[in-house]
Amino acid sequence: MIPIIGHGIKTMSIGFLTREEDALVWRGPILHKVLRQFVKDVNWGHLDWLVVDLPPGTGDVQLSLAQLVKASGALMVTTPQQIAFRDVRRAVTMFSKVNVPILGLVENMSYFICPHCHEKTEIFSGSHPDKREISEGFSIETLARIPIEPSIAQSGEKGVPIVFSEPESETSKKFMELAELLKKKLGE
């Protein structure tokens, strides 16, 4: 399989191989095979990094991936609520068990700037700008706080990442800073 190149990035997705209305009613073993094909049978060529966007949770996909590749690190993405952070704690525990280093935390939907009055609202309580405790004496560093913002949603709908459509925006700068931080952490 040959990956599709968009904005300079090679991509592969199950969405490229199915009709939009098809339901992918797949149990774990099939999911495992597809994941294996995406890692081994795609003509990736030279890559700086292979980024895998995982669904939430600690199930079949996460387990299979950890068995298929030796991951350099896992980046946790969450919304600020305590109840969402519980899932992060579970995922951190899982990735530790399978020896995948945790790179840090990205807080999504962190706050909202009203386009009418420009006031800031932290819609979800529990935002932590610094770091959050996983267990006693073990915390995870917050690498970025991304606002909930119409322009991010719009850029997603149009298929043009906000770092291309509005590179000078505050949000784009946050994404670029996050990328730099990750490069450093991964020792590039």
Next chain:
Amino acid sequence: MIPIIGHGIKTMSIGFLTREEDALVWRGPILHKVLRQFVKDVNWGHLDWLVVDLPPGTGDVQLSLAQLVKASGALMVTTPQQIAFRDVRRAVTMFSKVNVPILGLVENMSYFICPHCHEKTEIFSGSHPDKREISEGFSIETLARIPIEPSIAQSGEKGVPIVFSEPESETSKKFMELAELLKKKLGE
């Protein structure tokens, strides 16, 4: 197993049976067993309705549940973006395959009312107040549009549903209207 009763509702969750920091690294077959236990081995007693909150997607849990119980209907919950709605289309296709009727659509995070200036922002474009097309000639009815709102997040954090903590709020009224609509649809 005896369910925990909160706000008049019997509940059972894997979260009641595990420590908060435990990762549930379960493949599909174990998930299937747990789901089976939750349906068959919990002393539910008399129930008006059994509501099962499913994770996103069309995977093991959805399949197993459809095999375990004869569901009266599936309620789709989505955010307004086109890209999120694609997953709804897939789920509708899956539930149709296993003969589960589709009750309708709830649009979550539909809009935001700024607490400072009271202006409304549709953060995610693509909101459809009426109905949305699944395929040619087949559409899904929008039963409710729920705003993204700090008080919903706060009530979730405190463990007190907003219909109890702020029963007179617009959002609570929307939830109650949705419940009435569903009761009607289910022929109660």
